[in-house]
Amino acid sequence: MKTDNTKNVLLIAQKAKEASRRLALLSAIDKNNALIKMARTLIDNQDLIIRENEKDIIAAKKQNYPKALIERLVLNEKRIKEMSNCLLDTAKIKDPIGKVLAAYKRPNGLVIKKISVPIGVIGIIYESRPNVASDCIGLCLKSGNSVILKGGKEAFYSNKAIFKILQDCLNKTKVPSDCVQMISSDNRKELNHLLKLSQYVDLIVPRGGEGLIKFVAENSLIPVVKHYKGVCHTYVSDKANIKMAEKICYNAKVQRPGVCNAMETLLVHKNIAKKFLPNMIKCFQAAKVELRGSALAMKLIEGIDKKATEADWYAEYLDLILAVKVVNNTDEAINHINKYGSNHSDTIVTKDKKEAQKFLDQVDSACVYWNASTRFTDGYEFGFGAEVGISTDKIHVRGPMGLEGLTTYKYEIYGKGQIRQ
Amino acid sequence: MKTDNTKNVLLIAQKAKEASRRLALLSAIDKNNALIKMARTLIDNQDLIIRENEKDIIAAKKQNYPKALIERLVLNEKRIKEMSNCLLDTAKIKDPIGKVLAAYKRPNGLVIKKISVPIGVIGIIYESRPNVASDCIGLCLKSGNSVILKGGKEAFYSNKAIFKILQDCLNKTKVPSDCVQMISSDNRKELNHLLKLSQYVDLIVPRGGEGLIKFVAENSLIPVVKHYKGVCHTYVSDKANIKMAEKICYNAKVQRPGVCNAMETLLVHKNIAKKFLPNMIKCFQAAKVELRGSALAMKLIEGIDKKATEADWYAEYLDLILAVKVVNNTDEAINHINKYGSNHSDTIVTKDKKEAQKFLDQVDSACVYWNASTRFTDGYEFGFGAEVGISTDKIHVRGPMGLEGLTTYKYEIYGKGQIRQ
Numbered sequence A, B: 001m002k003t004d005n006t007k008n009v010l011l012i013a014q015k016a017k018e019a020s021r022r023l024a025l026l027s028a029i030d031k032n033n034a035l036i037k038m039a040r041t042l043i044d045n046q047d048l049i050i051r052e053n054e055k056d057i058i059a060a061k062k063q064n065y066p067k068a069l070i071e072r073l074v075l076n077e078k079r080i081k082e083m084s085n086c087l088l089d090t091a092k093i094k095d096p097i098g099k100v101l102a103a104y105k106r107p108n109g110l111v112i113k114k115i116s117v118p119i120g121v122i123g124i125i126y127e128s129r130p131n132v133a134s135d136c137i138g139l140c141l142k143s144g145n146s147v148i149l150k151g152g153k154e155a156f157y158s159n160k161a162i163f164k165i166l167q168d169c170l171n172k173t174k175v176p177s178d179c180v181q182m183i184s185s186d187n188r189k190e191l192n193h194l195l196k197l198s199q200y201v202d203l204i205v206p207r208g209g210e211g212l213i214k215f216v217a218e219n220s221l222i223p224v225v226k227h228y229k230g231v232c233h234t235y236v237s238d239k240a241n242i243k244m245a246e247k248i249c250y251n252a253k254v255q256r257p258g259v260c261n262a263m264e265t266l267l268v269h270k271n272i273a274k275k276f277l278p279n280m281i282k283c284f285q286a287a288k289v290e291l292r293g294s295a296l297a298m299k300l301i302e303g304i305d306k307k308a309t310e311a312d313w314y315a316e317y318l319d320l321i322l323a324v325k326v327v328n329n330t331d332e333a334i335n336h337i338n339k340y341g342s343n344h345s346d347t348i349v350t351k352d353k354k355e356a357q358k359f360l361d362q363v364d365s366a367c368v369y370w371n372a373s374t375r376f377t378d379g380y381e382f383g384f385g386a387e388v389g390i391s392t393d394k395i396h397v398r399g400p401m402g403l404e405g406l407t408t409y410k411y412e413i414y415g416k417g418q419i420r421q
Helices: A004-021 A028-044 A047-063 A067-073 A075-094 A131-142 A155-170 A187-196 A211-219 A242-254 A268-284 A295-300 A308-314 A329-338 A353-362 B006-023 B028-044 B044-062 B066-073 B078-094 B131-142 B152-168 B190-194 B211-218 B240-253 B270-286 B293-299 B310-314 B328-341 B354-364
Strands: A101-104 A112-120 A121-126 A146-150 A180-182 A204-208 A232-236 A263-269 A290-293 A321-327 A345-349 A365-373 A389-391 A397-403 A407-418 B099-103 B111-118 B122-128 B146-150 B180-182 B201-207 B234-237 B264-268 B292-293 B323-325 B345-349 B368-371 B389-391 B398-403 B407-418
Touching: A004 A121, A004 A146, A004 A180, A004 A187, A004 B131, A028 A047, A028 A075, A028 A131, A028 A155, A028 B389, A047 A067, A047 A075, A047 A155, A047 A263, A047 B211, A075 A131, A075 A365, A101 B201, A112 B122, A121 A131, A131 A155, A131 A180, A131 A407, A146 A187, A146 B099, A155 A180, A155 B389, A187 A211, A204 A211, A211 B078, A242 A263, A242 A268, A242 A345, A242 B407, A263 A268, A263 A329, A263 B131, A268 A290, A268 A295, A268 A321, A290 A295, A295 A321, A295 A353, A308 A321, A308 A329, A329 A345, A329 A353, A345 A353, A397 B006, A407 B240, B006 B122, B006 B146, B006 B190, B028 B078, B028 B152, B028 B201, B044 B066, B044 B078, B044 B152, B066 B152, B078 B131, B122 B131, B131 B146, B131 B180, B146 B190, B190 B211, B201 B211, B211 B234, B234 B328, B240 B264, B240 B270, B240 B345, B240 B368, B264 B328, B270 B292, B270 B293, B270 B323, B292 B293, B293 B323, B310 B323, B310 B328, B328 B345, B345 B354, B354 B368
Parallel strands: A121 A146, A121 A204, A146 A180, A232 A263, A232 A345, A263 A321, A290 A321, A345 A365, A365 B407, A407 B368, B122 B146, B122 B201, B146 B180, B234 B264, B234 B345, B264 B323, B292 B323, B345 B368
Antiparallel strands: A101 A112, A112 A407, A389 A397, B099 B111, B111 B407, B389 B398
16 A cells, blocks of 8 residues: 655645646535535446455455444445535535735825735545545535545555546546646654645644554654643533423533544532432433543432542543542532543533623633534534544634634735835 | 843743733724823933933944944934834734634534633834834734734844833833733743743744844744745736836836835846836846846846856845846746745736736735735835734735734633533
């Protein structure tokens, strides 16, 4: 599989940069036509994609990869249809480029316009799910950016097939085919080289496990928008509607435990713990959720499986495991979240508006909820369309990263010969 | 001068983070009152500041620092008055925090609000000019951020005096004095340690020479907004008003050659070169500007001092030196700027609207001008008030970085018990 070397990586980055300048000037119609054509091409080539995907599945099984990972790797007709639909949906979104974000006249007569423009070249570093390739190609092209993909070795054949089909398709459109590039090596040498090419690549978005993201963050000279972990909390206040709290907690933990916006820690006010927790625990037990409790929770309530350690408060289980802590007041809940959380998504269940606003103001996370499940942190649920990822950073983009997160701006200044005094 | 060690740096960062949570909740009035009090304190203590500054000046002279650097170091009554006024101006700007940037209701009834919030803790790494300390403290506090300052050793006593006076002053206000921190070591060990503390510091802004900025960019695990160089261009089209072009070029080069938005390279269309350049060169010669020309410029025109080398096209002279290139058309000018420029500020002089728009669209710089001097790229000139710096990056903030660049946002989501289906 070793087909790339660092010289190739440089060439790929240079071609992507050069093509990005032409892509940036295309009309929304030209970009959308390309997206629609790409969506069709995926369906037309689904047999080929599934065949190549099977090679990855066989290799993964041979290497005894975890079942969940293999499940994420699989491409079938349904999933290819979803990939195709994602491209069609992206075509339908309003073009994010050329928007006048601000326009004003200065006392000296200069007219200053702030205009949304593409960033340039985006590097997407991802693991497993091969649909990321087509989703991200679509989002980057729509926002006028070239994209360099670097997938994981476990999806080598699938990634390569999707990439080749979509890049070929671009030859029949006005989008330069060099706008889409892939590094298909199986080691981190080429990745490390890519991360140094700040002259050609403008932004890196890593999507994957903590190890990959740490590697990217520590080695990149290019700005990185990342998402480390989703350690999401639900705080059930003593002023909560208990029925609502049960529904929200169950949804946040059980509906899809393997995703980043699922609840990992439940915080409960001590005055409501005895009323709320016993039935809640029964529901969790029925769903086979393992519970790990704080000392106070263990003391007050029966049915908690084991005592939580300090590590549990930091843990992103991505599984049917839940840490439960009984707190003395809202301040303790907020401080716990700001200390142990990952600045992702947290929610309070309460009937008290003032308490809710305090929580919304003071919890330092991208998405803070009042009386709703944390599971809504998602580009589609926010109305952005598909997302490149969810940023737990505070710089450039925070929370769901849709098309707007793939744009920057420039100032266009219109004068009549003005000079500085 | 070695008073800090890495343990102290950690402590400083932790205190700044902790205080930032309290600062983020203060009202605009509380923050503005603190700024006004700080402005007064600077004036009240100007004798002390000038005395401490003299120690730096004496040390700089002993070490034979360049005259220009010593000039930048000097603090006198006039400059302290300017520092004080900058704080007062900052107090007058509209509070950038708590703005509703977007608000909408989803089909499931969830109300999503995007609200501007402080970033948290900002590290400002700077060299020479000690006024940066008070300007940046003011901008960070106004935007609800804690600030950690790390000045250069050449302004050790000045920085320390300004910092101490302003931090003490905060004890008489509602702003926690821990919001303002300084690392006053004379080496890069502590800086390097600070750059790793991504748990506590949210953004690093380096201000200084290329060496410092390169060091910060290469060693930081914290996001960096930076400004490498200002290699700014003026392109005089064959459709330019020659009188206007002369005025703009002279202003962009001569009015203040030592700043980042001064012109470093002049591009001239070949069809206007013989009409425009001879008189322009005379003006530059009168101002003692050294001219370095492209082969074609040397061939067409007399009076250019010497031939430009490849290195000249990349050069940020910050001095009375100008590279001059004659180009065949607008495309060549645009390509030259995108290849050799620094994505800072570039201008076209032309009467042709279509040509101007092409230049505005295709030049990949933070600020692109039509018929105006590049010297206007500046927070005050843009109407932002004081600036933290000018970003040549594309991520988070581009061009003059005022208060808005010191904010991020969070999503507040208001539900009525919604769960994800």
